[in-house]
Amino acid sequence: MNLSNPDFNVAQFQRQDSLTGMGLGLGRLKPELYKQRSLEGDEGSRRGGGCGRLHFILKFDCDLEQLIVKIHKAEDLPAKDFSGTSDPYVKIYLLPDRMTKHQTKVHRKTLNPVFDEVFLFPVAYSELPTRKLHFSVYDFDRFSRHDIIGQVVVDNFLDLADFPRETKLCRDIQYDNVDLGDLMFSLCYLPTAGRLTITMIKARNLKAMDITGASDPYVKVSLMCDGRRLKKRKTSTKRNTLNPIYNEAIVFDVPPENIEQISLLIAVMDYDRVGHNEVIGVCRVGNDADNLGRNHWSEMLTYPRKPVAHWHPLVEATYELSPPPP
Structure with missing residues (x-):
């Protein structure tokens, strides 16, 4: 996969927090050094x-x-x-x-x-x-x-x-799957345009992160390749709710020859004006994802040009997910 392909970039949006392009000259990637273990673990x-x-x-x-x-x-x-x-x-x-x-x-x-x-x-x-x-x-x-x-x-x-x-x-010490809530989003891929669209629809029953019993959630989407983050985008923040409605689209330019190597890491974050933004939960979609994440991705590729929506349960993020730069 040629990461220096100039067409392999996030679609440009007219907003102040536009993303910095991925640096080139990274040398040959070694997937074994960056490959993430399953989010659900052993x-x-x-x-x-x-x-x-x-x-x-x-x-x-x-x-x-x-x-x-x-x-x-x-x-x-x-x-x-x-x-x-x-x-x-x-x-x-x-x-x-x-x-x-x-x-x-x-x-x-x-x-x-x-x-x-x-x-x-x-x-x-x-x-x-x-x-x-x-x-x-x-x-x-x-x-x-x-x-x-x-x-x-x-x-x-x-x-x-x-x-x-x-x-x-x-x-x-018990390992129980903590209920962190669910996220609904649709995936749509246009092969002729090389455009991947993720529409964040809504979330439900999110874990309360604030002492008030609510959260200020937003969604961060990272475009991944072999465990390495290439680009990231985020939705707006919804205040004081555990059931936010977004209906916001995020678009990445991904050529057809690269779509098989790509996955999406999706994190629901709790915005904090004073401290650090915290991760509520995450999910992943792509060929290397587990169960629903892989099936959702496969369905998107099977039915191109058609938005495919599913609910995804959030799992605990036990690795560092730093908030996007301001």
């Missing part, structure tokens, strides 16, 4: 149990009104690396607030990491019944996305813990 090791256990301690400081969480250790984690080990770390939220996130250090090459790290969450005691403590255990990968090992959710503080005294807890 399902065999994720379904149900078999993900190890997490030990942690809870305490509540009534004077300072803060929940004290000590992540002690994890045991019997599944091996995610070829060496038979993992490089685990833990992220922790006090839901529904996702603005405050804590993270442990990464422990290299171990399935039984001892963290012994303490994190503080300011919260009134009266609010505890409405809060959930969410632990996500990840395997760090220096060159690719960080693979999620599993999660622990604690939502009945007052029944479990003997506040204000310390309470030691141990929970099985």
Whole structure:
């Protein structure tokens, strides 16, 4: 595939945030260095149990009104690396607030990491019944996305813990498919014009990312080749909703000889005016996608010039998806 083909560019839009063209002279790409692993990962090791256990301690400081969480250790984690080990770390939220996130250090090459790290969450005691403590255990990968090992959710503080005294807890780490919502979009390819059109229609039941119980979602579409992002576009942002309606078209110029090597990585993002934009969930379509993503792409190619629409469930993005430059 000749990436320096001058026809292989994003269709130009009349807007201020036009994209910078892909730099040339990249040399020969080595797909094995950039190829992404499946977004859904190794399902065999994720379904149900078999993900190890997490030990942690809870305490509540009534004077300072803060929940004290000590992540002690994890045991019997599944091996995610070829060496038979993992490089685990833990992220922790006090839901529904996702603005405050804590993270442990990464422990290299171990399935039984001892963290012994303490994190503080300011919260009134009266609010505890409405809060959930969410632990996500990840395997760090220096060159690719960080693979999620599993999660622990604690939502009945007052029944479990003997506040204000310390309470030691141990929970099985589970991998459950978290419901992040669904995205509907259509694909249409015009071979004669070499034009790929993605129409973002709407989303439903998105995960709430703000403490208000809503989100400010927009959709970012990345044109991918062998795991490398070539171009990206985004929709407008819809405020304070979990069921946004877009009806916005995004167009890429893709010659027929290149269409088989291309895929689309689609991320639903939560806009944050002050902090960083967060990924709500992602899906992928293309010949190398899984199940629905591959079938949708195949249907588009089978029926050229005809928009083909489907709902796609969003999955967790466990690799870094930086927001587009301003």
